[in-house]
Amino acid sequence: MTLRRTTLHATHEAAGARMVDFAGWSMPVHYGSQIDEHHAVRRQAGMFDVSHMTVVDVDGPGARDYLRHLLANDVDKLKIAGRALYSCMLNPEGGVLDDLITYRRADGYRVVVNAATRDKDLAWMRDVAARLSGTIAPVEVRERDDLDMIAVQGPAARDLCLPLLPESLRAPAEALTPFTATEDGDWFVARTGYTGEDGFEVILPATATLSFWQALAAAGVRPIGLGARDTLRLEAGMNLYGTDMDEQISPLESGLGWTVAWTPADRDFIGRQALERQQADGVHRRLVGLVLEGRGVLRGHMSVSAGEAGQGETTSGSFSPTLGVSIALARIPADAGERVTVDIRGKQVPAKVVKPPFVRHGKALIDL
Amino acid sequence: MSNVPAELRYAASHEWVRKEADGTLTIGISDHAQELLGDLVFVETPEVGAHLDAGGACAVVESVKAASDVYAPVAGEVVAVNEQLADSPELVNGDAYGDGWIFRVKPTDAVAVEALMDAAAYAAHLEAEG
Numbered sequence: 001m002t003l004r005r006t007t008l009h010a011t012h013e014a015a016g017a018r019m020v021d022f023a024g025w026s027m028p029v030h031y032g033s034q035i036d037e038h039h040a041v042r043r044q045a046g047m048f049d050v051s052h053m054t055v056v057d058v059d060g061p062g063a064r065d066y067l068r069h070l071l072a073n074d075v076d077k078l079k080i081a082g083r084a085l086y087s088c089m090l091n092p093e094g095g096v097l098d099d100l101i102t103y104r105r106a107d108g109y110r111v112v113v114n115a116a117t118r119d120k121d122l123a124w125m126r127d128v129a130a131r132l133s134g135t136i137a138p139v140e141v142r143e144r145d146d147l148d149m150i151a152v153q154g155p156a157a158r159d160l161c162l163p164l165l166p167e168s169l170r171a172p173a174e175a176l177t178p179f180t181a182t183e184d185g186d187w188f189v190a191r192t193g194y195t196g197e198d199g200f201e202v203i204l205p206a207t208a209t210l211s212f213w214q215a216l217a218a219a220g221v222r223p224i225g226l227g228a229r230d231t232l233r234l235e236a237g238m239n240l241y242g243t244d245m246d247e248q249i250s251p252l253e254s255g256l257g258w259t260v261a262w263t264p265a266d267r268d269f270i271g272r273q274a275l276e277r278q279q280a281d282g283v284h285r286r287l288v289g290l291v292l293e294g295r296g297v298l299r300g301h302m303s304v305s306a307g308e309a310g311q312g313e314t315t316s317g318s319f320s321p322t323l324g325v326s327i328a329l330a331r332i333p334a335d336a337g338e339r340v341t342v343d344i345r346g347k348q349v350p351a352k353v354v355k356p357p358f359v360r361h362g363k364a365l366i367d368l
Numbered sequence: 369m370s371n372v373p374a375e376l377r378y379a380a381s382h383e384w385v386r387k388e389a390d391g392t393l394t395i396g397i398s399d400h401a402q403e404l405l406g407d408l409v410f411v412e413t414p415e416v417g418a419h420l421d422a423g424g425a426c427a428v429v430e431s432v433k434a435a436s437d438v439y440a441p442v443a444g445e446v447v448a449v450n451e452q453l454a455d456s457p458e459l460v461n462g463d464a465y466g467d468g469w470i471f472r473v474k475p476t477d478a479v480a481v482e483a484l485m486d487a488a489a490y491a492a493h494l495e496a497e498g
Contacts, residue, residue: 034432035407227406231432295454297410297430319409319432326410345428 006051007148007209015223022226023116025052030225037228038321041195042362045154045161046224047216052115055144055203056125059108062137067102067109069136070128072251072269074261078104084179084192087259088251089113089121090271094278095247096254097124099239101192103181110188112149112203114241128270147186148209150202152221153232155362157199158191164215165189165202173200194229196236196360231318234327237289237356243300244287244315244329250278253331255287255356283334289356290314290328290342291366294349298328303343304351306336314342322359325368329356370400370494373465377481378490379441384465385481388472392447393481396469397429397438397460400494405431408457413449414471420444422480427470429460442480444473 003026012019017028028049030037040046058067067075073087081104089097098117103110113121125141132139152161162170165187172182173189178198181190188203204212217223230240237255239245245254252260252275260275261267292298298317305311312332320327332340332353341348354366372378377385382401386394402408412428420426420440427438449471452459460468475481485493 029433030406033407035409038432227433295410296412297435299435319430321432 004052006049007206008049008051008213011210011213012049012223017223017225020226022052023114023118025115027052028223028225030227031223034225034227034231035321037222037224038231040222041154041197041224041228041232042322042359043155045152045157045199045221046228047213047221048151048153048224048229049148049213050151050201051148051206051209053149054113054115054118054121055147055149056111056113056122057108057142057144058111058125058139059142060137060139062132062139063108065136066129066132066139068267069132069269070125071102072260072271072275074267074269075102075104075109077261078102080104081106082180082182084181084190088256089124090251090269090275091247092270092274094250094271094274096241096245096249096251096256097121097247099241099245099256103188103190105183116242146206147188147203148206150204150209150213150216151193151195151199152202152216153193153195153197153199153224155198157197157221160219160221161200161202161216164212164219194236194238195232196238196357197232198361230316231321234316234318234329235320235322235357235359237329237358239287239329240316249331250275252278252283253285253287255329285312285331286334287315287329287331288336289354289358289366290317290330290340290351291323291354291358291368292326292328292342292349292351294351296326296344296347296349298326298342298344298351300328302328304330304332304340305343305348306332306340309333309336312336312340320358322362323364323366323368327358370398370403371465372398372400372487372491372494374487376465377441377484377486378493379439379484380493381439383438383441385441385484387481391478392472392474393442393444394469394472395441396464398490399464401436402461402464402468405429405433405436407432408460411453411457411460411470413453414446416446416449418446420446420473429457429470438470440473441484442473442475443477444475446471447474448472
C-alpha cells in the first residue's frame with residue numbers, strides 16, 4: 001500500500017528526517033535526535049506537522065443536537081464561539097471509539113480526530129447522523145482534507161508564531177486564552193496542544209503550509225518528529241488513543257471520567273447507559289502514572305503487580321527526557337497502593353504510583 | 369552512509385568485534401545499529417563471569433523508542449563490561465566503536481571470530497538490508 005504524504009513530506013526528507021509509517025502516513029519520527037527535539041519544545045519552541053490528523057466540520061441546524069448525542073462530553077459547555085472541548089466518542093458499550101477536540105464556531109462546529117481512526121470515525125459519524133435523520137434537524141458531516149495542521153509548542157512558541165500569522169489573526173490570536181480558538185477564512189488558530197507546553201495548533205489551507213513552515217523555521221522554531229511528540233505527551237500525562245485506551249475500555253478506566261458530562265441527566269449520549277452501569281457496579285481499574293525507581297525503561301504492555309490488590313499493565317512507557325527517569329501510564333486495580341513492581345524482562349522492578357501529569361510547562365510535577 | 373571500520377569483524381545482527389592483543393574480544397553495536405535505534409537511554413550489560421553462547425541474547429540497548437537485544441557474536445566468558453554506560457548510555461550513539469563498547473569476552477574458541485563478516489562483507493550486508 002502506498003503511504004499517504006502530507007504537503008510537507010519533501011521538506012521533512014530534505015531536513016534529514018527519518019520517515020516511518022504512521023497509520024498509513026509517511027511521517028517524520030525524528031530529524032536527528034529525538035531527545036534534542038524533546039528538550040527544544042520544553043525549553044524554546046518546536047513545530048509538528050500534524051496534517052495527518054483529520055479535521056471534520058459539523059454544520060447545519062441539527063449540529064448541536066447531533067454532537068450532544070455523539071459525544072460523552074457536552075458541547076453545550078461551549079457557551080460562545082471559539083471555545084474548545086475535549087471529549088471521548090463512545091460506542092454503545094461505553095468503549096472509546098476515539099478522543100477528539102470540538103471547537104464551537106460562529107456557525108457550527110469543528111472536530112479534530114486522530115489519523116489512525118479517520119476512516120472508522122468518519123463512518124461512525126455519518127452513520128450516527130443518518131440514524132438521527134428525521135428526529136433532529138439536518139446535519140452535515142464534512143471532512144476537510146483541503147486543510148493542513150501545524151502545532152507550534154513551547155514557552156517561546158506563541159511569541160515566535162504570532163508575527164507569522166495572517167495580519168487579521170495576529171491580535172485575536174494573541175488574545176486567546178488556553179483552550180480557545182479564532183479564525184479567518186481558512187486559517188484557524190487554537191491555543192491548544194499535545195505537549196503540556198503553551199502554544200498554538202494552526203489549521204490552514206494546504207496552499208499556505210510550506211511558506212508558513214519555512215517562516216517558522218527561519219524564526220528559530222525547530223521541526224519535531226512524532227518520537228518526541230510521544231515522549232512530550234506522555235510527560236504531560238495525555239492519553240494516546242489506541243495505546244492507553246481503545247474500544248474495549250471505558251473513559252472511566254482511562255483517567256477520563258472528568259470528560260464525561262453526566263448532567264443534565266436527560267442528555268442521551270451514546271454509551272451513557274453502559275457507563276452508568278459501570279459506575280453503579282464499581283470501576284475496578286484506574287489509569288495512573290508510574291515512575292520507575294529501579295534501573296531500566298518502562299514500555300507498554302509490561303505486567304504490573306500491586307500486591308494483594310492484584311495485577312495491572314502499563315499502557316505506554318518511555319524514558320522521560322525532562323525527568324531523566326523512566327515513566328509510564330498503567331491501568332491497575334482501583335485499590336492499588338502507592339508501591340508496585342513492574343516485570344521488566346523477568347525482573348520485578350519497583351515503581352511508584354503518581355497522578356499524571358509528570359511535567360507541565362517545563363517543570364516536574366512529581367517528586368523524584 | 370554509516371561508518372564501518374576496516375579492522376573490525378561484524379555479525380549480521382549488527383554487533384562489531386575487535387580482537388585485542390591479549391586474545392580477548394571487545395564487542396559493541398555498529399554505527400548503523402545505533403543510528404537505527406536513535407538516542408540510547410539505557411544499556412543493560414551482561415555480568416562479568418557469565419558464560420555466553422554464540423548467538424545468545426546477552427545485553428539490551430534501549431533507545432527512547434524501543435528495547436533491542438544484543439547477541440553474543442561468539443561463545444565465551446565475559447571478562448569486562450563498560451561501566452560508563454550505566455550513567456552515559458549516549459556514548460554508544462556518539463562513539464559506537466570506541467567509548468561506546470559494551471562488553472569484552474574471552475572466547476571459548478580463539479578462531480571463531482574469523483567466521484564473522486569482515487568490513488566489506490558487512491557493508492554489503494547493510495546494502496542488501498536497504
